[in-house]
Amino acid sequence: xxxxxxxxxxNNELFHIGEVSRLFHISVSILRHYEKIxxxxxxxxxxxxGYRYYSARQFECINTIRYLRALDMPLEEIAKFLKNxxxxxxxxxxxxxxxxxxxxxxxxxxxxxKIENRxxxxxDALASVLDTITLETKRPRRLALIKKDLxxxxxxxxxxxxxxxxxxxxxxxxxxxxxxxGLSRERLLEKRFNPYEIVFIILDDExxxxxxxxxxxxxxxxxxxxxGSHENAAKYYExxxxxxxxxxxxxxxxxxxITMIDYGLTDDVSxxxxxxxxxxxxxxD
Numbered sequence: 001x002x003x004x005x006x007x008x009x010x011n012n013e014l015f016h017i018g019e020v021s022r023l024f025h026i027s028v029s030i031l032r033h034y035e036k037i038x039x040x041x042x043x044x045x046x047x048x049x050g051y052r053y054y055s056a057r058q059f060e061c062i063n064t065i066r067y068l069r070a071l072d073m074p075l076e077e078i079a080k081f082l083k084n085x086x087x088x089x090x091x092x093x094x095x096x097x098x099x100x101x102x103x104x105x106x107x108x109x110x111x112x113x114k115i116e117n118r119x120x121x122x123x124d125a126l127a128s129v130l131d132t133i134t135l136e137t138k139r140p141r142r143l144a145l146i147k148k149d150l151x152x153x154x155x156x157x158x159x160x161x162x163x164x165x166x167x168x169x170x171x172x173x174x175x176x177x178x179x180x181x182g183l184s185r186e187r188l189l190e191k192r193f194n195p196y197e198i199v200f201i202i203l204d205d206e207x208x209x210x211x212x213x214x215x216x217x218x219x220x221x222x223x224x225x226x227x228g229s230h231e232n233a234a235k236y237y238e239x240x241x242x243x244x245x246x247x248x249x250x251x252x253x254x255x256x257x258i259t260m261i262d263y264g265l266t267d268d269v270s271x272x273x274x275x276x277x278x279x280x281x282x283x284x285d
Contacts, residue, residue, distance in 0.1 A: 014043055014053035024062055031062075039065065039079055071097055113206050121178065125260035125273045128225040133243050136223050138277065142207075143214045145200035178202045180258035181230065183237075188251050188278065193237045196230075198254055219253065221277040229259055229272050240278050253279035 021028045034040040035052070040061050042052035054062075061082065068078045077093055182198035203209055222244055224236050237255070244251060256277040266272075 014055055017042070017052040017054065020054045020058075020062070023059075024066060026062070026066065034062075034065070037075065037079070039075065039082065068093075072101070073097055110206055114204065117204050121260060122265070125225075128260070128273055128275075130225055130227055130273070133222060133224050133240060135280075136221055136277075138216075138219045138221050138279075140218050141216045142203045143200045143216065144203060144209050144211055145198055145214055178258050178260075180256050182254045182256050184254050185251050188237070188241065188255060191238070191241060193234045196257075200256070202256075202258070216253075219277075219279040220281070221256075221279050222249065223275060223277045225260070225273055225275045227270065227272060229262055229269075229274055230257065233257055233274065233276060236276055240276060244278065244280060249280040249282060251278060252281045255279075 015023070017028055017031055020026070021031060031040070031052075035042060040054075040058055043055040043058055044053045045051070046053070064082070065078055068081070069075075071094075073093065077096075081089055081093060178201065180200050180202065181196040182200060183193060184197050187193070187197065200214075203213065222240050224240055226232065226236050258275050258277075260273040260275055262272055262274075
């Protein structure tokens with residue numbers, strides 16, 4: 001057996017699997033995997049020791065695999081190419097891979113925008129002036145919403161509603177915009193601040209949502225931000241409605257109550273920040 005291995009190594013310069021691993025910066029386990037799936041077979045396997053040896057013929061093959069893997073080509077595609085190498089096939093493979101890369105770039109760009117949006121929202125929440133009523137102009141927004149009576153005692157009470165919105169979506173709603181709840185104009189005028197009637201998600205510009213959406217025009221809103229969550233909101237609705245009456249404004253739509261910081265970001269309830277927005281016009285009823 002030893003003589004046969006030596007004879008084989010005389011005719012071809014062979015390299016132990018460890019040497020190949022070092023030369024190509026590929027782990028031994030990956031080389032063994034390539035052998036297992038019949039991508040690259042060693043030039044010689046010592047039947048006595050099980051040691052694997054590779055020659056220059058495998059070097060060329062390993063280098064091709066390494067190049068195609070650097071392009072993120074699937075091993076299945078690489079295996080097909082190695083069994084039938086030709087110009088047309090490699091052109092077709094590269095074109096398909098180019099399409100996949102472009103698609104992934106779009107996906108990564110979307111993720112980047114989502115991260116930027118979340119950072120902006122978080123910075124806005126951290127810089128918030130609390131318990132101060134202001135009049136703000138909100139840019140046009142697109143909402144996914146459902147109408148249902150809801151008395152949320154914690155963020156968990158919103159979870160089922162979000163799952164309802166998510167049913168027909170390919171992308172997790174966790175990847176979409178800010179979650180909020182609202183009261184109709186009628187409830188606000190009646191000063192009935194429970195139960196809530198609307199659960200919504202404010203979609204970011206880049207969000208694709210297959211379900212029904214509501215596009216809101218630019219709105220002037222009376223707003224307040226406060227420490228706490230939905231269970232603390234009623235007294236702030238009272239203050240907002242008093243302000244609206246005092247300033248002789250008219251409620252002209254449903255409220256948007258959005259938790260800017262909640263359990264999704266921190267366990268410290270003292271850090272929770274919620275914003276209430278009530279759209280108004282300058283003409284009294």
